[in-house]
Amino acid sequence: MVGIVDVAKMAKVSTATVSRVLSNNMNVSSKTRDRVLKAVNKLEYKPNRLASNLRKMSSKTVMAVVPDITNPFFSSILQGFKDVALEFGYHVLLGDTGNSLEQERDYINLVKERVVDGLILATARLPKEEILAASQEIPVVLACEYIDGFDIPTVSIDNVSAGREAVEHLIRLGHRRIGMITGPLDVILSKDRVKGYYQALNLNEIPIEGVLIQEGNFSVTSGYETMLKLLALKDPPTAVFATNDEMAVGAMKAIKQRGLQVPNDISVIGFDDIPLCGLVEPELTSVSQPRYDMGYQAMQMLLSIIKKEELTRNQIVLPHRLMIRNTCRTYSSFLGEKKLKVY
Numbered sequence: 606m607v608g609i610v611d612v613a614k615m616a617k618v619s620t621a622t623v624s625r626v627l628s629n630n631m632n633v634s635s636k637t638r639d640r641v642l643k644a645v646n647k648l649e650y651k652p653n654r655l656a657s658n659l660r661k662m663s664s665k666t667v668m669a670v671v672p673d674i675t676n677p678f679f680s681s682i683l684q685g686f687k688d689v690a691l692e693f694g695y696h697v698l699l700g701d702t703g704n705s706l707e708q709e710r711d712y713i714n715l716v717k718e719r720v721v722d723g724l725i726l727a728t729a730r731l732p733k734e735e736i737l738a739a740s741q742e743i744p745v746v747l748a749c750e751y752i753d754g755f756d757i758p759t760v761s762i763d764n765v766s767a768g769r770e771a772v773e774h775l776i777r778l779g780h781r782r783i784g785m786i787t788g789p790l791d792v793i794l795s796k797d798r799v800k801g802y803y804q805a806l807n808l809n810e811i812p813i814e815g816v817l818i819q820e821g822n823f824s825v826t827s828g829y830e831t832m833l834k835l836l837a838l839k840d841p842p843t844a845v846f847a848t849n850d851e852m853a854v855g856a857m858k859a860i861k862q863r864g865l866q867v868p869n870d871i872s873v874i875g876f877d878d879i880p881l882c883g884l885v886e887p888e889l890t891s892v893s894q895p896r897y898d899m900g901y902q903a904m905q906m907l908l909s910i911i912k913k914e915e916l917t918r919n920q921i922v923l924p925h926r927l928m929i930r931n932t933c934r935t936y937s938s939f940l941g942e943k944k945l946k947v948y
Contacts, residue, residue, distance in 0.1 A: 607648045615644040667907060668721045670700040670712050672728035676823065676851065677879045678896065682727060682748060685900025693908055695722075704822070706730050713739045723907045726750070730792065744910040748903035749894075750793055751920075758916060760903040762925045764794050767892045768801020768848070770927055771874045774890075775844040776809055779936035780872065784817045784835045784842035786828055786852050795820075798848045798876065817842055821852045828855025836863050843871060843936050850875035850882055850891055857885065857932070872933040887931035895923045 613620045618637060625633050626641040633641075644650075669686050671679045683699065690697045698721060702708040709731050716724045716739075723744035729736060733752045739745055740757050747759040775783050785802050788795035799818070806813050819834055821827030828847055835842055836859065847853035853875030857867050867873050867887060875882065878893035902921055909916055 607650045609650070611648055612641065612644045612650050615648060616641045664720065664722055665694060666696045666698060666721045667723045667725065667904075667911075668698045668700055668712065668716050669725045670702060670709065670728060672702050672704050672709075672730070673823070674699070674701040676849075677881065678849065678877045678894075679727060681896035682900035682903075685897045685902075686725060686904045689901055689904035689908065695908065702728055702730075704728075704730070710735065717742050719743070723911050725903050725907055744907055746903050746907040746910070748899055753793065756919055758906050758910065758919045760899050760906065760921045760923065762894055762899075762923050764797035765801045765804070767876070767894075767925045768798035768846070769804045770801070770925075771846050771876065771892050772802050772805035774927060774929070775846065775872060775874065775933065776805060776811070778844075778872065778933055780842075780844040781811055781936075782817070782840065782842045782844075783811075784819070784845040786819050786821050786831045786835075786845060786847040786856060788821060788823045788848050788852075790820055795848060802846060821847075821855075823849050823851060825851045825855040825858075828852030829859045830855075832856035832859035833863075836860070836865075841871075844873070844933070845871060846874045846876075848876050850877045850879045850889060853889055853891070853932075854881060854885055857889075868932050868934040872936070874933060878928050882928070882930065890930045890932045891928050893926045893928045895925075898923055 609620050609623050613623050616623065618641060622633060622637065623641055626638050667690060669683060671683070687697050700712040702712065709728060713724070713731070713735070724739070725746050725748055726736070727748045727750070729747055729750040729752055733755055736745070736752060737755050737757065745757060747757055749761055751759040751761050772783060785799065787799055790796060790799070803813060816838060817835070819831035821831045828851060832845065832855065835845065845856055847856055853873055857873055860867050860871050865871060873889065875889050875891040878891040882889040882891045906916060
């Protein structure tokens, strides 16, 4: 195997000079640099990346951990991670927890061994004390989720406001009996979107009925199954807010299976605005998150921390937008009632 010593011999320089050339150190003459690079090409020398990283105490690699790689919501976020990392010469390792607490813990323990230079968590299901402890050992940034009360760098949207706006849209259309399909209620995002639901109903003096709130797990199947429960009620909802698009699509399937139509019989709103929203029939109204920007800014924050640069702010809240399509319609029975209050 060709080594750095062989390159140095052919170029008639020291191994230190070869190392300087390969690390783009400018303290080498152009003539010497050309001679070294010619030797590298002729010998087809491949630098030992691991050895170089160990000398620098840096792996030039970061890890991004997501809860479910099969969920298309994360594809744009991961693209944002990758684009920034490559721009600065870093590689991204992907960890998929499969919504498992133990798998998330395993990834955190792995990075604490300094296998990578930093960690982005697009999931935060572990007890917040464990994540805080990890952030004190290695650079950690949260994307999408956050930890209430802890000052860990975070990029997210205002999920309370987003949930409230989705439900307010349904109220504007005349709906008063609005169902909700949540994600797991031990997840901060689900809790915040439920808060938004409560705010919209309370503000408009609409009674909150626990039976209209069903817990799913962000999957299409859970959306389907929880919608069947809502449809089985003696007085089912006229509209449903699902806290992600996959559950919304599952809900639409259940509605159609029961011989009903979206939106003629029941209106549906999702959350995330994944590409699937434009492919289902009718096209799904959804709260859009700036997924790519979320990933891009989260990686920028992480690399700034790794390089020991001072962050201008620790918490970044990006804008969301309600994308109105074809799954919601006016519920005429309530037309003429008092106007929606603006929060």
